[in-house]
Amino acid sequence: MNQRMVGSCFEEKAAAYLQAEGLCVLQKNYRCRIGEIDLVAKDGDTLVFVEVKYRSGGLYGSPEEAVNQAKQKKIRRVAQFYLIQQGTPPDTCCRFDVIAIGGDGTIVHFQNAFGGI
Structure with a gap:
């Protein structure tokens, strides 16, 4: 299984998790010329941009540690593009969440993981 397939598999698991938590998943793998957002969801009146990270082991740190300042900046820019494109x-209230999935399949949901737009 290649990296893209692995990523898609865990994004599907994250989407199912969010739906079970009562969020409505609006879009998966939103892409534009700037970059990508794994999931876009709605939590009540709040639009939620979700980054999904998986790590099979701890050799390269925890999954959530991979969402560094540079990644956050890129996600914010893509979110801005999404908001404009969607009109x-x-x-509209927005937040940025991170779903971290460990090698054992454990899901940890970090709501409001980093500052907004």
Whole structure:
């Protein structure tokens, strides 16, 4: 299984987890010329941009540690593009979550993992 297939598999697991938690998944793998957001969901009135990270072991750190400042900046820029492209009202509440999946399949959901737009 290649990296893209592995990533897709864990993104599907993350989407199922979010749905079980009551969120509505609006889009998977949103892509634009700037980059990609793994999942876009709705939690009540809040639009949620979700980064999914998987690590099979701890050799390279925990999954959530991979969402560093540079990655956060890129996700924010893609989210801004998404909001404009979708014609989202400027007063829409947004947040950025991280779903970390460990090698044992454990899912940890970090709500509001980093600052907004």
